[in-house]
Amino acid sequence: xxxxxxxxxxxxxxxxxxxxxxxxxxxxxxxxxxxxxxxxxxxxxxxxxxxxxxxxxxxxxxxxxxxxxxxxxxxxxxxxxxxxxxxxxxxxxxxxxxxxxxxxxxxxxxxxxxxxxxxxxxxxxxxxxxxxxxxxxxxxxxxxxxxxxxxxxxxxxxxxxxxxxxxxxx
Numbered sequence: 001x002x003x004x005x006x007x008x009x010x011x012x013x014x015x016x017x018x019x020x021x022x023x024x025x026x027x028x029x030x031x032x033x034x035x036x037x038x039x040x041x042x043x044x045x046x047x048x049x050x051x052x053x054x055x056x057x058x059x060x061x062x063x064x065x066x067x068x069x070x071x072x073x074x075x076x077x078x079x080x081x082x083x084x085x086x087x088x089x090x091x092x093x094x095x096x097x098x099x100x101x102x103x104x105x106x107x108x109x110x111x112x113x114x115x116x117x118x119x120x121x122x123x124x125x126x127x128x129x130x131x132x133x134x135x136x137x138x139x140x141x142x143x144x145x146x147x148x149x150x151x152x153x154x155x156x157x158x159x160x161x162x163x164x165x166x167x168x169x170x
Contacts, residue, residue, distance in 0.1 A: 015133055022130040045112055052109035055102055 054060050071091055075084050084090035
């Protein structure tokens with residue numbers, strides 16, 4: 001299929017520039033590996049993502065629940081020496097410590113994901129604009145074809161009318 005040049009459409013200068021930029025970007029991205037477009041993550045970002053993924057899983061919840069129930073059961077039943085008797089102050093301290101360190105890691109991961117989502121939204125917006133411009137271009141082409149057909153039909157009708165007039169006179 002032949003590519004349409006911007007001369008074929010009567011776009012505003014900004015729309016034409018955006019369309020050309022998006023076409024160039026699309027051509028450049030066609031040959032790239034999708035994983036290659038991901039930025040190199042720093043150690044902190046990788047740790048934050050790993051912590052967030054681990055703490056946001058059912059596996060973590062089940063392990064955490066098992067550990068907490070075991071802690072409480074061992075301290076209530078005294079099978080093992082009471083290292084944290086009721087009201088489990090050491091357990092509260094450990095959970096507070098865990099939450100104090102987990103929250104910043106999770107927030108860092110969420111902030112990074114928010115940046116990725118923002119970039120994807122901007123990309124989606126540009127793609128939508130490009131699609132709108134391409135559709136507008138197609139409408140203009142169809143209108144031009146329709147105008148050619150109407151002109152050809154009008155000329156044919158005029159010729160037929162002239163032939164009929166000539167046949168009536170003869």
